[in-house]
Amino acid sequence: MPKITLKKIAAILGISPATVSKALKDYPDISNDTKIKVKALAESLNYKPNSFAQSLRNQESKIIGLIIPKIVHHFFSNIINGVIDAASNKGYLVITLQSHESYEQEKDQINSLIEKNVDGILISLSDHTVNYKHINAIIEKGVPVVLYDRTSKLVNCSKVIINDRKAGYEATKYLIETGCRKIAHIRGPLKPQTTIDRFMGYKNALKEHDLPYDKNLVFETEHLSFEDGFEVAEEIAKHRHDIDGVFSTTDLLATGVMVKLQQKGIKVPDDISIMGFSNWFLTKITTPTLSTIDQPGYEMGRKTFDLLYDELCQIKNGESVSHEVVEIATRVVPRNSTKFIES
Amino acid sequence: MPKITLKKIAAILGISPATVSKALKDYPDISNDTKIKVKALAESLNYKPNSFAQSLRNQESKIIGLIIPKIVHHFFSNIINGVIDAASNKGYLVITLQSHESYEQEKDQINSLIEKNVDGILISLSDHTVNYKHINAIIEKGVPVVLYDRTSKLVNCSKVIINDRKAGYEATKYLIETGCRKIAHIRGPLKPQTTIDRFMGYKNALKEHDLPYDKNLVFETEHLSFEDGFEVAEEIAKHRHDIDGVFSTTDLLATGVMVKLQQKGIKVPDDISIMGFSNWFLTKITTPTLSTIDQPGYEMGRKTFDLLYDELCQIKNGESVSHEVVEIATRVVPRNSTKFIES
DNA sequence: AATAACCACGAAAACGTTTTCGCTAATTCC
């Protein structure tokens, strides 16, 4: 089954490939007669242009790259989802790679994508990425980059983020409004900027509501696992019966805390309210269901692609490219691990 | 920053592009001197071959397509993970698309991938796909296809599957071995082949252990949701106190059943044992943790790519392509929603 | 009737790489 090309159509019709190409694209200098003939034949032969040839000629692939720290993760798979949907709408396909939180892999993968001549790259920085040369290098090469979720001020490009500080503030505020006065914060590992910001939000909320900040109420954990939550819960159950609310930097940690607290006979939310972060799937199936902050991955994914698409259009039109930083709104999702607001 | 090409390297060195190309690929008819010179310059100029030109010339893209029914799903995101990892190992990149369980979208997406000249396509059939012309059509065109998880006998290609019947058998057998005698089965919607097979396995296990099959013990649900599990649990709690085990076709359903049963005062596993299916993430965080069947998505993803890669190699070597059907082993994951085996 | 305008099309170059084939000059062989 030989591939059917412009040349062959031209040969059959006894005209030149140039005319066929132009007829198919409705160039004004081709007569209606020829256009109709060409289109009919192309249709009946089921002609599809060879994308390599097009890309080679037009210097664009209509493919973008997406680098994700971890695919198997509710938030990130929602991002993928959003990116792919938005991209297909505009005729772009998406090559996905995961950095596994490794700086080296992140570099390699950016290279692979560049070598495949993708039209642009969407990246969420790995937790172990400490310098940004590799990102800035490709931006200077003229390949548009948009950063999402895990970004850096040291990279000059468009970004899609959530306001972790505000979200942390809202989460804490909600606990306060539902009657909590002694609120613990589980911040997880010290380093990532997101957890730092959420912690700042927590402090702000306390301050604005005239509650004292007590650093003994802040728990660090090595990872963000379910089991790490157990340890914190044990500590609370043993020594800190004054605590009446917990704001955790992650749903999974929060769930661990909640499960273990209940095993220790502490009632949620009657004795202690619990607030998670991200609105993962699991929050809907815990007992009680977990109140949390919705971090809308799908919407972020869509928006991230949209920003890239804007740049792509600007480049194509020869306009100067403008960078944009878009903040996606989070919101408190009240469920049953917190009390109701007394009104 | 002008792109650096073979021609330019040739011009700088005062030799022909052909020689440069051959030098970089270690052709035997190029002298060592020239090879060294060419490689050094290419290195220092950071030369990267233009992938479009290569693809156009070599008729291969080193890109494969992956069609997934739903990305945001623990099992399927593990598949993606496996496919991407295995593919990068061999220098292939992966374009992912999701069919959203729609036949129309599945067709469109296969088309998009074909138009991008991917070297092969991995597909899990959407639940609403009822004929396979679109798949068979591209196979006849010579584009290798491998089906995974949701396959069909009507498509002649390599496949990666789990043995749902055997898995259903093992799950039920495990319940029997841990002392259950009146085992209910929640099979979910009637149609999908997977649930049919799991149901057959359930029946087989009963038969082989001389337990009567009672169709009143088989529950259908409209969807596979958490809430659908509630309804079944209500029914059991109200009318079927003789039931001492439940095998659910899905972890989520099982979790719904378990949560609601416990709310009704029924002890898990003391009064009723519960067995899920898939080993999703959530099974590790329920109370009690959910016994289940491990359906290894990552491994399936890897194997699926491997089969495609085999075909690609065969084609390249001019060998005749052979199809293979690989069965990935499942296993019982004993947790705390079932009793221990008395030994 | 001469000039201008316009219509419909094609030739050719370009995108960058790969590979076949042929050529020259140097080496080997008898």
Add this chain to the structure above:
DNA sequence: GGAATTAGCGAAAACGTTTTCGTGGTTATT
């Protein structure tokens, strides 16, 4: 020393598309 081999390189075509520029012929303008 002549013939045969070999080593090292390049010309050129090919992959399929796009677009600029030009051309020949027709129609409209004075």
